[in-house]
Amino acid sequence: MSEQAGASNFIRDIVAADHTSGKHGGRAVMRFPPEPNGYLHIGHAKSICLNFGLARDIPGGICHLRFDDTNPTTENPEYVQAIQDDIRWLGFDWKGKIFFTSDYFEQLYDFAVRLIHKGEAYVDHLTAEEMRAYRGTLTQPGENSPSRSRAIDENLDLFQRMRSGEFADGTYVLRAKIDMASANINLRDPVLYRIRHTTHYRTGNKWCLYPAYDYAHPLSDAIEGITHSICTLEFEDHRPLYDWVVEQAETPHRPQQIEFARLNLTSTVMSKRKLLELVEKKLVNGWDDPRLPSIKGLRRRGYTPEAIRTFCDHIGVAKRDAIVEMQLLEHFIREDLNKRSPRVMAVLRPIKIILDNYPDAQSEELEAVNNPEDPSAGMRKVPFSRILYIEQDDFREDPPKQFFRLAPGREVRLRYAYIIKCVGVTKDPQTGEITEIHCTYDPTTKSGASQEQRKVKATIHWVSEAHAVKAEVRLYSPLLVTDPAKIPPEHDWTSYLNPNSLERMTNCLVEPSLRQTAHGMRYQFERLGYFCTDLDSTSDLLIFNRTVSLKDAWAKVEKAQPAR
């Protein structure tokens, strides 16, 4: 897939215009600022594609990776590593510009001292509960804390002692002195620093004083010379605070915050909190569970970075809340995999076929096309013999209307092989269940070699009993039985989890060429969908994940039919 410039949107317009006008000296410096307290998901991919895509498309543009690690209680190096892996896998490069807010702690502290000197910040002794009471409500102004008038020297002294570890968690905070009556609650003297006697995964025990997001983020942006600081909508009313911090700190560079709507998808969860909950409660099998919209999950499921990027380019960037249909994501992975994945035959729910007129001891190697979309993919041999398996769905003893597949007395083509005709079935005398389908094959109809133009309504896939390889195939359905937006907040959202989101098919049979597979290899199982070899797969037991099904016209027809 060629790397094209991302689609136009209002943020690209702003950045491009600023770049052209020379507003930031012709620089375009973006940043992707994850907190290392969880794994990346496709919502992050939207942001990554936006920020790194902008850096890629604007001459001289660059995008920093900055870990916003200001809260030692939730962050750890495992996440730092995973986040880097995922960004690289998605195909983006921070070109050595990797930063950590924790590296700025000393500078941030100095800025705070400056703020105190200027009388723009003060140390407060209110408890969290008291502070809430003083803050007022959405409709009522807050009241000044008694500490608000504390002398500058005393503030300086207390702040230094906060740093030195003299006080317990929660006893003192540093607050900005802005306006307790502001209609914007974020401006009612927000907390800039809090005490946390917790070991930080990078700074260890050097600090017990940690800056808050609203303070650390704008200054980190300013320190790095970020020109456009892109974040999601919920930070829109933090922008006045962002600007206030940068203004008061008198940094030489003033970044600009721009907000856009985060990505939501139907029938899945996207919040870090909920994803964490699924993982911790073992409702899924880890961060890379293929049912999750995490990057690791999508990757294990068989999604390609190209498809995810194309998706991100197509959903657009705007300010209105939106829920994108999962079908759109599925469309782009199908489109990508259709072009690049080799075709193979696999039978998920096998039922035995016996070709009564095919010689018992005989077998032959048939020529099969690896990818009709890509002639360079070449051909392969598929073994054929008297006893075969086909998909249970491809046979009906009593076929409904418009069912084109095999049924008593009917003919179908076996893919790459012959036209066969069903001449009877064998049933289990106890259960009445069909155990074998008897067919005859027409040797004159061998695939490719037939001159006659005999038409059959359907071509079905198959494997040869003597040659097939047993496999497990994991089918995935939506994680939720409804759209996340439809779950009432008072309900336990986990009760809306789809109990059948994972279906393990353990009696599958695949063509022998798949013996050579390796983890992560992607295929189209003909007529079924796109699959990839799972991490759990071994040479003793092949395991495949269904990435996405093929579009199934018959399923639609059948569904539309009146019940029989």
Next chain:
RNA sequence: UGGGGGAUCGUCUAGCGGUAGGACGCCGGCCUUUGGAGCCGGCUACCUAGGUUCGAUUCCUAGUCCCCCAGCCA
């Protein structure tokens, strides 16, 4: 009843005063040794009401609805 945002096909999204475009989806059809892929055609939208204007999705006014904000989370 405070503040900040947002409302365009079923779903995303474009449009920047000249009469609504694209993608997904859906519905037909063609084609097909994957009921796949591909191709062709169709479907449905400017939150409401006034106003300005020759002309309004775009500008103005008044409403309506939706989202976010009262963490020492980010």
